[in-house]
Amino acid sequence: MQLDVDISSKSYTSANGKRQQVIAGMTFTLRRGEVGVVVGPSGCGKSTMLRILAGLDSDYQGKVSQPAGARLAMVFQEPRLLPWRSVEDNVRLAAPDVAEDRLSAIFAVLELEGHRSHFPGELSLGLARRAALARAFAVEPDFLILDEPLASLDDALAARLREEIATLVASRPMITLLVTHSMDDAVRLGDRIFLLSSRPARLLHTVPIAVPRAQRSNELIAAIKADLARLDFSVS
Numbered sequence: 001m002q003l004d005v006d007i008s009s010k011s012y013t014s015a016n017g018k019r020q021q022v023i024a025g026m027t028f029t030l031r032r033g034e035v036g037v038v039v040g041p042s043g044c045g046k047s048t049m050l051r052i053l054a055g056l057d058s059d060y061q062g063k064v065s066q067p068a069g070a071r072l073a074m075v076f077q078e079p080r081l082l083p084w085r086s087v088e089d090n091v092r093l094a095a096p097d098v099a100e101d102r103l104s105a106i107f108a109v110l111e112l113e114g115h116r117s118h119f120p121g122e123l124s125l126g127l128a129r130r131a132a133l134a135r136a137f138a139v140e141p142d143f144l145i146l147d148e149p150l151a152s153l154d155d156a157l158a159a160r161l162r163e164e165i166a167t168l169v170a171s172r173p174m175i176t177l178l179v180t181h182s183m184d185d186a187v188r189l190g191d192r193i194f195l196l197s198s199r200p201a202r203l204l205h206t207v208p209i210a211v212p213r214a215q216r217s218n219e220l221i222a223a224i225k226a227d228l229a230r231l232d233f234s235v236s
């Protein structure tokens, strides 16, 4: 089971009728069990790429082969929860067949047990993100897409949520693709890092990280980040 991506071009037509190219070339493969992390400057076309990979946008040049029969879950930048449903109902509606013990395990990992009956309007951004993640994992996806799941959280909460994502990713073999602005998140979570250029996005470097996630010491992470800093690449 693998995801094959070969996008040669993607353009939008703006309100004034001008065509704007957003993606200029991206070819990569992700296999089952792998976490791919996409890093690129703001506005370069990352969310656009994720929408294409999720099958939400077919207006591009190239070819994307999702794994046959793969169940997809996507967590958007803004947690899209149904406001009139509790956290637990949001999850159950997306995953009506989820087993009780699996549901409890997911809520426990994400520290949501005490929030099952809360409504989205009562949640902080961090909690809402975790609820959206719980919903994605309850679906038991084969292909998981996460669009900046740790953005605008404070450092301590982002670090905890990153650990929680790593635990969940380890709990089932799937293809995971995550977008982030943080090289630290990329090096801590990724098996392969895809570094994109500014708009129109082009894949500049693919950086594999061979050491298993659980064995990455702070020293190793710092060394990999130092190596990455030597590449011709900037996220700003």
Ligand SMILES: Nc1ncnc2c1ncn2[C@@H]1O[C@H](COP(=O)(O)OP(=O)(O)OP(=O)(O)O)[C@@H](O)[C@H]1O
Residues within 6 Å of the ligand: 012, 013, 014, 022, 040, 041, 042, 043, 044, 045, 046, 047, 048, 049, 199
């Ligand atoms: N539906 C659309 N119609 C026209 N232009 C769009 C549309 N969606 C995105 N764009 C433009 O495409 C470019 C890339 O947007 P996209 O959201 O993919 O970037 P991004 O890398 O995810 O940005 P960020 O890091 O800020 O989240 C931007 O210039 C944006 O304005």
